[in-house]
Amino acid sequence: MARSAILNVMVQAAMKAGRSLSRDFGEVQNLQVSMKGPGDYVSQADRKAEEILFTELSKARPGYAFLMEERGLIEGDDGQHRWIVDPLDGTTNFLHGIPLFAISIALERQGQIVAGVVYNPAMDELYTAERGGGAFMNDRRLRVAGRTKLIDTVIGCGVPHLGRGQHGNFLVELRNVMAEVSGVRRLGSASLDLAYVAAGRMDGFWETGLSAWDVAAGILLIREAGGFISDFAGGQNMLDGGSIVVGNEIIQRALLKTVRKPVAPR
Ligand code: IPD
Ligand code: CA
Ligand code: CA
Ligand code: CA
Missing domain, CATH: 3.30.540.10 (Fructose-1,6-Bisphosphatase, subunit A, domain 1)
Structure with a gap:
């Protein structure tokens, strides 16, 4: 190469x-x-x-x-x-x-x-x-993984510190994702999370509250490995907005929908 x-x-x-x-x-x-x-x-x-x-x-x-x-x-x-x-x-x-x-x-x-x-x-x-x-x-x-059913996937995430703004939403997102996937992982390095998705080791990843330096290189890895990316609103404001959802075309779409589901009544 x-x-x-x-x-x-x-x-x-x-x-x-x-x-x-x-x-x-x-x-x-x-x-x-x-x-x-x-x-x-x-x-x-x-x-x-x-x-x-x-x-x-x-x-x-x-x-x-x-x-x-x-x-x-x-x-x-x-x-x-x-x-x-x-x-x-x-x-x-x-x-x-x-x-x-x-x-x-x-x-x-x-x-x-x-x-x-x-x-x-x-x-x-x-x-x-x-x-x-x-x-x-x-x-x-590298090529992103080809799984197409959320239930077969391993999905990475970031866990915000209790003192940071996003942690309440995270608990809802996690609950939603846990119910629909085969496993959830937390590596502790957003750039590696994105690299692992690009390498097909994980099928997807989501996190909020990130900074441009956490994701800038990883975004290109994902795109060049054939993956899809959006922010939580479904747009492309990942660098400034701090939220990111990645996967292959099907998993990215499904994961975005899942993390954004409103809290189910208990
Ligand atoms: C952190 C890591 C972590 C993510 C945090 C980041 P740092 O970066 O990427 O996985 O959950 O939001 O701040 O501070 O170790 O460079
Ligand atoms: Ca970082
Ligand atoms: Ca750092
Ligand atoms: Ca830091």
Whole structure:
């Protein structure tokens, strides 16, 4: 599989940040950790990885803008391109020694996501996609799962912290989904959730309250693996709106309908 120059830049940056995360993962007990909000931690590992990504990406493409979880928005003078970066997606897993975390890098050109990389250094799984060029894990081409009945599916989700706004709705959504699928999973890293759906490991995924850096790269993985995506309203405002529902064409539609069902009277 031939990668474009820009995708190579993203892969090299992700690998370098991945080495930093792997070193820190080996000694999590020594990391400084602080809390940004309810259930939202940030550690030295997040910041170090972000620093590496910022340095590598801006060295390779000076002038591109950034949207990064820890540093926020950094304007660029190029006017066309923006990197959307989560240096460590799954900080809570990371801090608990659970090897489900990833670096997520997306490149937007004129508001359209054109390349995406999600890298889990603990499992050495590298997910890549370019617009129109397909999605891959390492060198294997990805395709979303083909199951068509909700009752046969395994569906991923995110569980909002009790202190965050969406948790009440989540309980309703979960009840609805539990009744109609074969299993529900919570991996703890939205970028990996999307990568797993692209790889056909899970049949679908839904979550609300997300940020652009959680989903930007994963959105392209899903699209390029033949999957379907919408926000909770059925539109395409996933980056700014924070809600997402994915699957193959049939499962995505069925899942969206299921999560949005009003509470059944008891
Ligand atoms: C979190 C993870 C998690 C999702 C949270 C995100 P972080 O990202 O993606 O799966 O449920 O909403 O904030 O903070 O570990 O980068
Ligand atoms: Ca975070
Ligand atoms: Ca994240
Ligand atoms: Ca993060």
